[in-house]
Amino acid sequence: xxxxxxxxxxxxxxxxxxxxxxxxxxxxxxxxxxxxxxxxxxxxxxxxxxxxxxxxxxxxxxxxxxxxxxxxxxxxxxxxxxxxxxxxxxxxxxxxxxxxxxxxxxxxxxx
Amino acid sequence: xxxxxxxxxxxxxxxxxxxxxxxxxxxxxxxxxxxxxxxxxxxxxxxxxxxxxxxxxxxxxxxxxxxxxxxxxxxxxxxxxxxxxxxxxxxxxxxxxxxxxxxxxxxxxxxxxxxxxxxx
Numbered sequence: 015x016x017x018x019x020x021x022x023x024x025x026x027x028x029x030x031x032x033x034x035x036x037x038x039x040x041x042x043x044x045x046x047x048x049x050x051x052x053x054x055x056x057x058x059x060x061x062x063x064x065x066x067x068x069x070x071x072x073x074x075x076x077x078x079x080x081x082x083x084x085x086x087x088x089x090x091x092x093x094x095x096x097x098x099x100x101x102x103x104x105x106x107x108x109x110x111x112x113x114x115x116x117x118x119x120x121x122x123x124x125x
Numbered sequence: 126x127x128x129x130x131x132x133x134x135x136x137x138x139x140x141x142x143x144x145x146x147x148x149x150x151x152x153x154x155x156x157x158x159x160x161x162x163x164x165x166x167x168x169x170x171x172x173x174x175x176x177x178x179x180x181x182x183x184x185x186x187x188x189x190x191x192x193x194x195x196x197x198x199x200x201x202x203x204x205x206x207x208x209x210x211x212x213x214x215x216x217x218x219x220x221x222x223x224x225x226x227x228x229x230x231x232x233x234x235x236x237x238x239x240x241x242x243x244x245x
Binding site for chain 2: 016046048050052059060061062065066071103105107110111112113114115116117118119
């Protein structure tokens, strides 16, 4: 059982927008603006797509955006493309003794 | 360019101790501002953060696994070593090492991962 709750799966058609939620508590997501999102293709290492709730690393498409409200963070992918099909994990800081807690992951299917 | 690569046994027996090595390039753990962490992922399951060591030898562990984990660094070899005692089949997973800056709260570069199977 993961610390953060994500939907197991989401799907969308090419060109559409989807959102993936990540629900934590007032001790992690709600307490800090240190939520990150990782994309993982099968058999590959995770890749950071969003950090500090809404910042994109250099090289990540601006189709990816992040936000947070209360204890829930969200990753939005606009203009879905086939290459976006992957697993997505959220991650939050939970204080100096628990540097990172992950969500259970969401499988994105591009129909 | 930062790169990391994990190495270690692919198979360990229950109750044995696992030792994994992360060999990296493109940065130094003798310089300020960086850290290397370990994250694992059981087959078909979610990521789980295990441990992290900073350039100043500050070490942090997952509270649920703290009693079984030790993380160390060898700056002369550009390596970070993770040991996990009393291995169990539920510890079967791909183990990743990853880089982060100490002023950041995310892992910006990851190794390719190494699959460790625990079985008698």
